[in-house]
Amino acid sequence: xxxxxxxxxxxxxxxxxxxxxxxxxxxxxxxxxxxxxxxxxxxxxxxxxxxxxxxxxxxxxxxxxxxxxxxxxxxxxx
Numbered sequence: 001x002x003x004x005x006x007x008x009x010x011x012x013x014x015x016x017x018x019x020x021x022x023x024x025x026x027x028x029x030x031x032x033x034x035x036x037x038x039x040x041x042x043x044x045x046x047x048x049x050x051x052x053x054x055x056x057x058x059x060x061x062x063x064x065x066x067x068x069x070x071x072x073x074x075x076x077x078x
Contacts, residue, residue, distance in 0.1 A: 019070075020072075021070040021071060021072055022042065022043075022071055022072055023040040023041060023042045023047075023070075023071040024040065024041045024068065024069070024070060024071065025038055025039070025040060025065050025066065025067055025068060025069045025071060026039040026040060026041050026046065026067070027039045027067055028065075028066060028067050029062060029063070029065050031063050033053065034052065034053055035050050035051060035052050035053060035059075036050070036051050036059055036062040036063050036065075037049070037050045037051075038050075038051075038062055038065055040071060049062075
C-alpha cells in the first residue's frame, strides 16, 4: 500500500485550554502587487478576505500567511 492510501488520525492533549483563534487559513493567499486575498474558515463559514497594499501593516502580515495558519482577527480601528 502506498503512503497516499494509508489512513491515519491523531489526538492532541493539553493541560491548559487552547488559545482562542478566530479563523484558519484554508489555502495559500494569492499575493499580487495590489492586494493579498486569503480564503479563511471562520465560525460563520468560509470567507474570502482581501487586503489592499495601502494598508501596509495588514498587507505585510497577511502576505506571510501560509496554509493552516491560525488567525486572530482584531476589530478595525475607527
